[in-house]
Amino acid sequence: MSTKHTKAADRFIANKEQETWHNETLWMVREKRDRMAMAIPEWEHLRELAAKVKMHTITHLDQYLEKFVSNAESNGVIIHWAKDAKEHNEIVYGILSENNAKKLVKSKSMLTEECHLNPYLINRGIDVVESDLGERILQLMNEPPSHIVMPAIHLKRQEVGKLFEDKLHTEKNNSDPTYLTRAARQHLRNEFLTADASMTGANFGVAETGDVIVCTNEGNADMGTSLPKVHIVSMGIEKIIPDLKALSVYIRLLARSATGQPVTTYTSHFRKPRKGCGMHIILVDNGRSEILGNKEHIQTLKCIRCGACMNTCPVYRRSGGYSYTYFIPGPIGINLGMLKSPEEYADNVSACSLCYSCNNVCPVKIDLADQIYRWRQNLDSFHKADKMKKMMSWGMKFLFMHPALYKTGLKFAPVVNHLPRFMLYNGLNDWGKGRELPRFAGESFTEMWKKGKVQTKNK
């Protein structure tokens, strides 16, 4: 019954110390989020509004997109539309070629990760530089992010220190975070100054004004876009919100939910290109418009990518982002992966204890756990139901429909208590792995009842 998730999780938890650190650190972020939320009396009202405004916007997305585009265009921004990842990547490369750009500095964007943009551009001779510290570390290691907000959360400082010794020629055995961050600052400052073009994602697109909003703590999106002559924004179509009034609701929720900060250091509003420069926005569908027609999973389109569902998830915290087979891990990633391809990503749906904590922290109230439950119910329709579990449930159904057989079975069940360990705890019994089995009672409740052994307390 092991899935790709459980196998990968086994590898993660083999390092007990790191697993504990990962679990406790993310829980600390969750606690910071709680303190922030509790300090705002209208917090729950904000969540409710944020959920409703998103439902309204995504179900009027045609109208809001046209409004956004018309406003952005009158601000001098060039709009591109991409149906899928391939078209997105071609547009980016086209813009870079037109501008004769060889070096592209990027700030964090999960959408470009989704589109596999970096390898596409690198294959065509573009020097692609990630500028978020965590993303840069992973780019130098040639690894993907393991969390959507804290991409390098699975790494220890010594690993980063070693990497920087090799790549940035830092001092031997110096893994002090301040020292390493300063080294990266210096290294990336040079990249910013020599970039030909910059690229950002978008946290929000405001239909009323055509603004693109980008939130960062490091200031990398701002350094990147303030120097070269071209700024490319890669934006999923679901990022649109109606107006600045609505934006105030999301800005109050985003950083508090994500990292437990009152706000990110920089909340940048890009309305027009810099004087004499070009600004491009690529609106990407890549499967999003189809999700609109899926009543059971439409709410995933409300997501503002804060990562709160990962920080609170007991499975994510103890198994790490790389245990999931989709590039976005945790509760939202389980659902987005299934929407992308149930055949390919079904292994992740078991990575959930249905504790519902994600539903309770999500700032836009996505029914994350309910959706995971629904995927599990439908696994058989994707031919992904576990064969052993299927046989077991068929067997149990048969047993429960035949009371005589059930009673006989129950009568002999305590025999199991006396079986030697090797017969119970072996490769065939998944329930005996990593835990002790409960003991069967000598007598069933029905038998005790019949014999008058069941006494109510206050007779």
Place this chain on the structure above:
Amino acid sequence: MSSKNDILGNIRQHITDRYEMPDIDIEGIQYPDKIAQFIEISKAVGGDAIILNDDEDINKVIRSLYADAKVIASNLPDITIATVNPDNTADPHELNGIDLAIIEGEVGVAENGCVWVPQNVKEKVIYFISEYLVIVIDKKDVVNNMHEAYDKLTFNDYGFGVFISGPSKTADIEQSLVVGAHGAKGVTVILK
């Protein structure tokens, strides 16, 4: 254009129910003393905020705070200690190496220490590339929360604006907080 039509067509085809826009007028958190709260939260996010008294000279105050700053950029008329006027640079790349930038903000937000800076210099890079940053705002322009702030926002022809709350920071190495990732290593807001 065909991708545009395909995407919009696909959206229209897949939308089944259209949900109403809720009433989003919300009263955000209020503070008995907005200025005190603004100063406290500015410190909490790793920056600082100070009140400029009527009898104090802003240039002297900044000098005393940043005694080591040599290259100082500002286009504000009251700032006499500036050595560079960022409006006179031909290329933003020339602004690398600024020790301190002194800029003006328009709205301060008590709930999170944000200061709204609508682009008011020729090259906005000075907000980010300088080693340290001083933002001057009027005490009257401190509001309680982001709803009040967005009601007051102004943009100008530059078409860029940013909320800045404290110094640039990162916790990407082991969640250990380091101030000064790419942008300013320290920010002081002066409330005049």
